[in-house]
Amino acid sequence: MLESKYLYYFCLNYDFNRHNKAVTIPSLTKVDLLKIEMLLPPKSTQLAIVAELDKLNEMIRLKKQQLEDYDQLAQSIFYEMFGDPVENEKGWEVKKLGEICTIFAGGDKPNDIKQILDKDYKYPVIANGDGSKGVLGYTKNCKVKEDAVTIGARGASIGNCRIVKNGFTPAVRLLTLIPGVFLNCSYLFYIVKGLDYKQNGAGQAQLTVPNIKIETLPLPPLPLQQQFAARIEAIEQQKQQVKDTIKDLENLLASRMQYWFD
Template sequence: MELVLSSEILDVRDGTHDSPKYIEKGYPLVTSKNLKQGVICFEDVKYVSEEDYNKINNRSKVDEGDILYSMIGSIGNYAIVTESPNYAIKNVALFKFKDENLYNKYFYYVLNSPFLENQIKSQQKGGTQKFVTLKILRNLKIPLPPLDTQKKIAAILDEADRLRQLNKQLIETYDALTQSLFLEMFGDPVSNPMGWERKSMKSLMKIVRGGSPRPIKNFLGGKNPWIKIGDATKGDDIYIYSTKEHIIDEGLKKTRLLPEGSLIFANCGVSLGFARIIKFQGCIHDGWLAFLEFDENVIDKVFLLKALNSVTKYFRDTAPDGTQPNLNTKIMGDYQIILPPIDIQRKFVDSLKIIEQQKDQTQTALQKSEALFNSLLQKAFKGAL
């Protein structure tokens, strides 16, 4: 298949690098964080004045049919512009189509292919905060079959993508159903409109914080599971079954080793409020709290997990001011948690199991649809479709 440089068939620009003054109402300013799963998400977008909007668009006006690509942080998020835009962009690459022999939806999928991902990853810059430059994006090698072949490839991938997106949407529906069920049965745990009995967390359980042997790289490579947020962000939203990393026995002196079945809770940063039950004996760092030694005839473990999940915003608002929210054992211990009768808690958990079973089936279907999509993606750019 013929390879051409992206600069030969695309006009590659980027948005502003300045930091305009944000206002309450105005024109949206789209950044890398607003590009999610192929679409532009405006939920947490910031706004700029008409003057700044026009100034930015003199440099990088977005038009329908263009493709946006995140250049910093979450590199590789992208979206195709499907409607006439009324926003400006910042730290986002803009691909404009100047050659009629390149189909935009085909290139949209090329961006998602390992062929291009590997090119970009091998050249990206930066340390903790990775970024790509316009020079990199202008010198990508693009497989360019005939236009009718591009449209055929895009149509096949559209159908495969539709299937996996349907599965993703169904999983989101099950997650929303879980939250709705909790609120229907128990109400808001903070305002407690149903008047449930409340007790402080410290009166019901032992609350401990994890510990971190430092520098952690000197303690990796052992047999003791080292639990990180990344181990809990995919798949099951109640349990953690394994960890990617393990630490040596020497590290046990500087961390906290928990028994199987412990309930852990992320107490700081962007992950604050994230809770899971571990299905193995493992170690937690100082970004986790653990809740131990509570009577499950008084408070069910899964109910406790979902009750904590439902008040994440409250905990974020309660956390001491600082660069990142951070909950200590005292704040958690003082929190007054609702205590509905145990039979009602268990009724909720039984209903939750049914939802989780359906969600597990959809997760399996999603894995299959993802595998199909990725297989077709690889074949497409090897000329095998």
């Protein structure tokens, strides 16, 4: 007897592409599907395998939930210290981003670029895209040496923000904001990620430098911004530990899937 969850895990692990004969759109025929062979252990063994893999998946889910909880904590700290930046109930001076940041868009991808990070080619070239998907490669030199905030300006990543440290080169119209002397990078990040990009250009083909320069923000005292940044840094360190644990769990899950089904 075949347990449905056992079949589910088998399918997750199985490489169906080996049956693809199409040149353009991948496809799988019923005939090919019926030819697939799988080991069918006793029901008790199937259930034990499912229980093991379910437990690993649940541990991964809980760790990912922990990351979301840390993000919510960081957001609550922001509002605790600064209030709603739209309402500006604390009455701080309001500035346009273009007045207190250096803002520009990335250009063409550099010619001197490698796909593999090494000791010489250590600076990422970053374009529009989430996480590692936005990294086009690595160069010896970087255009931006300061800590900066980037904003996705095109496609599905429009409005996506991140802090980039230790040098990088923006490309393909990626918007880059380098904070001035009265602005902390962490505070800037939480301001720009809360902007309504649908109202300010996200319905168009792309965001532009003029779009961003006219956005306004309250400017709290720099020491208060720095206190906020220190609290966020502590949270980020905790998040990194959780991310490392997730990676280890995912590797273990993949290894156990391979053990049981390959």
